[in-house]
Amino acid sequence: MIGTRPLYVNISCLYYLETLLIFAVTKKPSIAILYHIFYEDSCASIPGELQALSVYEPVFLFNICSQTPDKRSMYKMLREAFPDCIIITTSNKGKDIGAKLALIQLLFELDIEATYLLFLHDKKSLQALKHRTWKNDLLKIILSENVPTILKFFIENKNCGMVATREYIIEEPFDENHFTGINGPVLEEILRQYSIKPANTAFVAGTMFWAKADPIKKFFTRYNPLAIRKQLENGNVIDNFSGTITHSWERMLSWIVTGNGFYIQGI
Amino acid sequence: MSLTSKQYYSISSTLLVKQHEATRTVINEKINLNILLDSPLSSMPCLITKLGSIKNKYIISLCSTHISSAHSLDEWLPKLFILTSLHQFSNENGLILPFFSTAGAAVKSEQIKEYFTDQGVDDMKMPVFNYTKDGTDIQYAEDCSFAIYHPEKVTGTASPRTNGPVVSRPVVLSVIAFTADITDLNVFSSVVSAYYAEEKSRLLEITPDNLSENYIEKAMFEQEKELWKKRALLYQHFLRISKSVQEKEYYEVLNWYQQEYEVLPLWFKRIGHIVKVIMGKRSFKSLFKKNFKKFKV
Numbered sequence: 205m206i207g208t209r210p211l212y213v214n215i216s217c218l219y220y221l222e223t224l225l226i227f228a229v230t231k232k233p234s235i236a237i238l239y240h241i242f243y244e245d246s247c248a249s250i251p252g253e254l255q256a257l258s259v260y261e262p263v264f265l266f267n268i269c270s271q272t273p274d275k276r277s278m279y280k281m282l283r284e285a286f287p288d289c290i291i292i293t294t295s296n297k298g299k300d301i302g303a304k305l306a307l308i309q310l311l312f313e314l315d316i317e318a319t320y321l322l323f324l325h326d327k328k329s330l331q332a333l334k335h336r337t338w339k340n341d342l343l344k345i346i347l348s349e350n351v352p353t354i355l356k357f358f359i360e361n362k363n364c365g366m367v368a369t370r371e372y373i374i375e376e377p378f379d380e381n382h383f384t385g386i387n388g389p390v391l392e393e394i395l396r397q398y399s400i401k402p403a404n405t406a407f408v409a410g411t412m413f414w415a416k417a418d419p420i421k422k423f424f425t426r427y428n429p430l431a432i433r434k435q436l437e438n439g440n441v442i443d444n445f446s447g448t449i450t451h452s453w454e455r456m457l458s459w460i461v462t463g464n465g466f467y468i469q470g471i
Numbered sequence: 472m473s474l475t476s477k478q479y480y481s482i483s484s485t486l487l488v489k490q491h492e493a494t495r496t497v498i499n500e501k502i503n504l505n506i507l508l509d510s511p512l513s514s515m516p517c518l519i520t521k522l523g524s525i526k527n528k529y530i531i532s533l534c535s536t537h538i539s540s541a542h543s544l545d546e547w548l549p550k551l552f553i554l555t556s557l558h559q560f561s562n563e564n565g566l567i568l569p570f571f572s573t574a575g576a577a578v579k580s581e582q583i584k585e586y587f588t589d590q591g592v593d594d595m596k597m598p599v600f601n602y603t604k605d606g607t608d609i610q611y612a613e614d615c616s617f618a619i620y621h622p623e624k625v626t627g628t629a630s631p632r633t634n635g636p637v638v639s640r641p642v643v644l645s646v647i648a649f650t651a652d653i654t655d656l657n658v659f660s661s662v663v664s665a666y667y668a669e670e671k672s673r674l675l676e677i678t679p680d681n682l683s684e685n686y687i688e689k690a691m692f693e694q695e696k697e698l699w700k701k702r703a704l705l706y707q708h709f710l711r712i713s714k715s716v717q718e719k720e721y722y723e724v725l726n727w728y729q730q731e732y733e734v735l736p737l738w739f740k741r742i743g744h745i746v747k748v749i750m751g752k753r754s755f756k757s758l759f760k761k762n763f764k765k766f767k768v
Contacts, residue, residue, distance in 0.1 A: 271701060273699045273702050274695070279558050290520070292557055294590070296591070306556065313519055430549050430552060438591060
């Protein structure tokens with residue numbers, strides 16, 4: 205009689221074999237993982253979350269918020285789980301967007317040639333109704349059964365620029381040539397200032413996605429990430445009541461890619 | 472009386488990078504380093520990788536001859552930000568960036584401070600020191616001290632003799648440089664160890680060694696306590712705003728339901744119930760039960 209445990213092991217092997225097959229056909233992709241940590245209890249679960257990605261030998265870059273307590277044990281946990289990782293600590297400026305901009309700067313300073321970037325953070329959004337499911341849904345993109353599929357999307361579709369959880373690819377409200385959402389005026393100003401021309405208004409809400417490195421590198425070579433980070437709001441800014449530069453840049457991170465002729469694939 | 476703060480021993484970033492590439496030498500992790508930034512821009516990736524992997528606590532210091540023009544400072548600032556953000560960078564007393572100025576050289580401390588303030592770093596200090604190889608006096612600036620020591624012999628085997636004066640003012644950070652031309656990390660480690668052993672024995676005559684250790688640990692404890700307090704206040708803030716945010720989301724969902732479903736006529740909804748029975752999402756008997764619970768939590 206076949207028990208459930210052997211069946212589970214067989215399925216895991218299948219995903220691994222699929223991965224090896226992808227590598228056999230194409231060159232092994234170079235992946236950089238840019239992970240922002242704000243909460244003091246996140247580090248315990250991160251090694252498990254990222255386990256499926258270790259076979260790809262990615263570069264791990266972490267940012268821990270300077271306001272997070274107990275950083276020393278977090279450093280220790282991360283260094284034990286990912287011995288070659290680089291960890292920076294930055295102030296709470298622009299929430300996860302500011303941290304990801306600092307991580308992009310770190311990526312450039314390390315002169316890492318990555319094919320794909322994976323943006324992650326320890327989202328909680330404790331103020332929202334759906335905070336419990338939000339993070340789990342967004343993290344579908346690092347599940348072992350999904351990673352080979354994601355890499356195949358990129359390899360087989362040259363115009364695929366980003367991959368994210370389908371339910372979180374949403375359209376920014378746009379009507380009669382204007383953005384009508386709460387961040388509308390800020391969005392229009394940023395698009396004009398940085399000459400970003402998105403093909404459509406779709407973006408990844410929650411800012412956790414895979415992206416091709418080239419369009420991001422091209423944009424941030426022209427516009428320094430830290431110069432953009434300087435403009436972001438300090439502290440735990442939310443856009444439930446008024447537009448913010450931080451949340452506008454959440455849209456921009458997607459539009460930088462789609463503005464180069466790529467589309468966002470949902471999974 | 473001397474109050475010894477944490478001591479940082481100066482080492483050239485060029486030496487760190489060169490020896491990292493060649494031999495991957497590891498410096499004794501108990502030595503706190505003052506990395507004097509004198510590498511070219513092109514070696515930054517290697518320096519960041521090295522500093523990202525060592526276990527030593529370190530600070531970065533700048534030298535006016537290296538960052539002389541506004542143009543070069545603009546190129547250096549993002550790199551400086553990343554170097555001071557790495558997790559082993561020592562910032563228990565705020566961000567301290569010692570600046571070594573030669574006579575007549577301009578100190579661009581305001582421009583550097585402004586850049587870091589824009590990036591959210593408010594408590595930055597830039598003590599400015601004059602560096603001369605023959606200097607013997609201790610210099611003080613912004614709660615930091617700088618002293619130069621003259622080892623008689625700098626070899627891997629002989630113990631150098633130091634002859635530095637004792638710090639006589641309370642400071643949070645002491646930077647120490649050696650006049651000898653240190654070109655090997657192993658020699659650096661042994662010179663620092665020998666200096667520290669002599670300094671420790673001198674200190675015991677005046678201040679117990681463990682007093683300064685406890686002072687440093689207490690400062691870190693106080694900082695950690697402050698962070699936990701702020702984190703608790705943050706969670707309280709989340710609880711406060713969650714009421715208004717979730718209330719807003721709740722009414723958005725409810726209004727959507729009212730607009731999309733409740734406005735429909737009863738006969739249309741009843742047809743929907745029959746469709747649910749056909750689809751298997753509801754039992755036939757439930758159509759006739761008055762107390763039927765439509766949605767079970």
